[in-house]
Amino acid sequence: MRKRIIIRTTLVAVLILIGIFLYTIGQEHKVIIDNKDIIVNGNTYNASTVYKIWVDNQEIGVIEKNGRAVTKVTGVSHKIVIEAISDQALSGEKHERIFKFKSNEGAVINIPAMVNALNEWIDKTN
Amino acid sequence: MMKKQSSSKKMNPGVYFLINYSVPIIFTILVAFAIPLSKLSANYFVTEIMIRLSRNSFLILALLIPVMAGMGMNFGIVLGAMAGEIGLIFITDWQIVGMPGFLLAILISTPLAIIFGYFAGIVLNRAKGREMVTGFMVSFFMNGIYQLIVLYGMGNIIPILNPSILLPRGYGIRNAISLIGIRQVLDKLIPLKIGGILIPVATFLVITTLCVFIAWFRKTKLGQNMRTVGQDNEVARISGINVERTRILSIVISTVLACYGQIIFLQNIGTMNTYNSHEQVGVFAIAALLVGGASVAKANIPHVFIGVILFHTMFVVSPRAGKELMGQAQLGEYFRVFVSYGVIAFSLALYAWRKRVEKENERKKIMGYRKSILVK
Numbered sequence: 001m002r003k004r005i006i007i008r009t010t011l012v013a014v015l016i017l018i019g020i021f022l023y024t025i026g027q028e029h030k031v032i033i034d035n036k037d038i039i040v041n042g043n044t045y046n047a048s049t050v051y052k053i054w055v056d057n058q059e060i061g062v063i064e065k066n067g068r069a070v071t072k073v074t075g076v077s078h079k080i081v082i083e084a085i086s087d088q089a090l091s092g093e094k095h096e097r098i099f100k101f102k103s104n105e106g107a108v109i110n111i112p113a114m115v116n117a118l119n120e121w122i123d124k125t126n
Numbered sequence: 127m128m129k130k131q132s133s134s135k136k137m138n139p140g141v142y143f144l145i146n147y148s149v150p151i152i153f154t155i156l157v158a159f160a161i162p163l164s165k166l167s168a169n170y171f172v173t174e175i176m177i178r179l180s181r182n183s184f185l186i187l188a189l190l191i192p193v194m195a196g197m198g199m200n201f202g203i204v205l206g207a208m209a210g211e212i213g214l215i216f217i218t219d220w221q222i223v224g225m226p227g228f229l230l231a232i233l234i235s236t237p238l239a240i241i242f243g244y245f246a247g248i249v250l251n252r253a254k255g256r257e258m259v260t261g262f263m264v265s266f267f268m269n270g271i272y273q274l275i276v277l278y279g280m281g282n283i284i285p286i287l288n289p290s291i292l293l294p295r296g297y298g299i300r301n302a303i304s305l306i307g308i309r310q311v312l313d314k315l316i317p318l319k320i321g322g323i324l325i326p327v328a329t330f331l332v333i334t335t336l337c338v339f340i341a342w343f344r345k346t347k348l349g350q351n352m353r354t355v356g357q358d359n360e361v362a363r364i365s366g367i368n369v370e371r372t373r374i375l376s377i378v379i380s381t382v383l384a385c386y387g388q389i390i391f392l393q394n395i396g397t398m399n400t401y402n403s404h405e406q407v408g409v410f411a412i413a414a415l416l417v418g419g420a421s422v423a424k425a426n427i428p429h430v431f432i433g434v435i436l437f438h439t440m441f442v443v444s445p446r447a448g449k450e451l452m453g454q455a456q457l458g459e460y461f462r463v464f465v466s467y468g469v470i471a472f473s474l475a476l477y478a479w480r481k482r483v484e485k486e487n488e489r490k491k492i493m494g495y496r497k498s499i500l501v502k
Contacts, residue, residue: 019233026217026226028307074223104287 023103025075030106031055032070033080035063038110040120045112052090054081063111076100082111097121145480149473150419153436156465157443164446171442173323178438179431180313180329181394185387186411186430187336188380193425194344195376196356198258199412199470202246202377204265206384207404208272209239214308214389214398215276215299219288223307225315228393231308235385242268243381247374254359258422258474265408276400299400309396329390336383337427352376356423413437413466416473423477440465 035047053060055071056078062085063069077100084091095115099107099122106125113121144151161171185203192200213235217227246264253260280286281297291303313326343349354362355372363369388407392398415425418433440462448458 015233019230022226022230022233023220023222026222026224026230028221028223074226 027101027103028072028074029101030070030072031078031080032068032106032108033060033063033111034108035065035067035111037066038113038118038120040113040118045116045118047112050085051082051111052085055079073101080109080114082114145476147419148476149417149469150432150436153417153440153469157436157439160443160447161439163450164443165450166443166446169322171439174442175435175439176323176325177394178441179434180326180333181391182387182411182414182434182438183333183430184336184390185384185407186415186434187333187340187427188383188387189411189415190340190425190427190430191343191352191383192257192376192380193420193423194349194356195352195373196359196423197250197373197376198422199261199415200377200380200384201258201261201408201412202243202250202264203380203384203387203411204404204408205242205246205268206239206381207388207407208268209235209242209381210385210388210392211235211398211400211404212238212272212276213385214305214392215280215291215303215400218291218303218305218307219286221288221307225311227308228311228389231389232386235389236382239382239385240378243378244374246381247377250377251370251373262408269405272404273401301400303398303400305392305396305398308393310394312390312393326394329394332390340427348372348375409470410437410466413469416469421477421480422474437466 033053035051037044037046039045047065050062050064052062053069055073058071060069060071077098079096079098081094081096083095084093097109097114099109101107101124104126108123108125110121110123185207188203188206189200192198210231213231213233216234217231222230246261246268249264250257250260275284277298280299281292286292286297286299291300292298293300310326312329312332313324315328316331318325318327344353351362351367351372352375354365354367355369359369362372384407388404392403414433414437415429416433417437418429418431420426420429420433444458444462445456446458448454448456448461451458
């Protein structure tokens with residue numbers, strides 16, 4: 001009887017853990033990518049050029065100056081790569097960042113802040 | 127010398143076959159007549175049947191275990207369908223997508239399906255001999271509870287974080303929810319295209335696994351207990367089988383399988399009608415099983431697939447056949463609905479008639495035997 005209770009309790013605990021795991025890896029998060037001017041500590045960082053965006057190795061598209069792109073990602077950890085476009089060709093100037101989500105979070109990523117390696121390059125939203 | 131009395135006429139095997147399989151035979155004739163009339167292309171027809179086989183088979187397989195336990199056709203699978211839908215509402219609210227969303231919906235809805243199945247089993251135990259109509263009524267009752275929870279409880283007592291699935295008033299789930307996040311996630315898991323027809327390999331593998339499980343289950347102790355209970359409750363009780371517990375278990379298993387079947391069904395469709403998706407589940411699944419040649423007392427795996435093919439072929443061809451024949455597609459649809467309900471009524475009447483004839487023959491056999499002893 002006692003053994004049966006222990007086995008059943010363990011099974012329920014394992015199922016709950018599996019549920020939490022599925023919840024974490026399966027949740028979709030909204031990511032907004034802005035190529036807009038940003039003011040940080042009184043300094044203005046301008047959106048200077050057009051960028052091509054990849055998130056988790058998936059091409060999102062090209063964002064013009066003062067433009068915005070929206071994408072949805074699934075799971076906890078993600079990678080964003082941006083590459084400047086000059087004279088209608090990729091310049092080779094790449095910037096890469098890893099970002100992570102908690103439950104029910106979204107993010108707004110600012111490209112000029114990212115290019116200038118500012119801490120404010122990502123703003124998490126609920 | 128003892129005179130042997132012939133107590134019952136032996137039926138012609140051909141007539142016996144025709145009576146036993148009257149429903150699939152009638153359906154085959156109807157379908158054979160309707161298919162050329164509908165003028166549908168072979169490619170379209172095969173694609174539709176493939177989709178419907180993958181979508182519906184799991185639900186209908188869920189009906190086999192209560193039949194084995196002598197509980198007839200389980201109209202209470204609607205309860206399992208509701209449990210599945212509650213799981214899908216939660217994963218849509220939490221925005222869990224893809225295969226994790228599909229599996230999480232199954233995980234959430236399983237305990238609900240067990241509770242609903244247990245409740246249905248207790249009620250059906252108090253209505254021995256009238257399980258089918260009781261199951262029908264239980265499903266209506268639970269539909270009311272489901273609507274109370276989903277239409278008033280969710281957003282009020284049960285927090286719903288995603289405002290896009292709530293009604294404008296701020297509580298209650300919308301009539302239709304998009305399941306775009308898990309749409310065809312199981313069907314497209316192992317994609318295979320043959321001659322332009324997409325075959326949902328993963329779904330068929332899941333269905334095959336269930337068929338193997340049912341075949342294996344019949345040979346287990348619990349399965350044998352259910353078969354014994356299905357044949358005769360009193361003999362089972364004397365043999366030491368807990369009849370009530372076995373019956374409840376059969377309904378619980380059926381409800382849980384129906385829950386998974388409904389999730390598989392809805393992931394294929396990609397949209398959930400919150401208050402309607404589960405309504406016709408019981409009737410259509412049972413109609414399909416009966417069309418396949420099953421009866422209230424006997425249902426096997428081949429009946430499921432034959433039934434899905436024949437019954438759902440009617441779904442596909444009736445509107446077009448009705449349009450070609452009578453100029454109105456809606457008439458074909460009415461005909462299909464009439465046939466769906468009619469086949470259940472006909473099968474039940476046929477079963478009742480056969481049971482009565484068998485009882486009469488048994489009685490005559492016993493009377494003839496007693497007379498022969500007296501003569502001796």
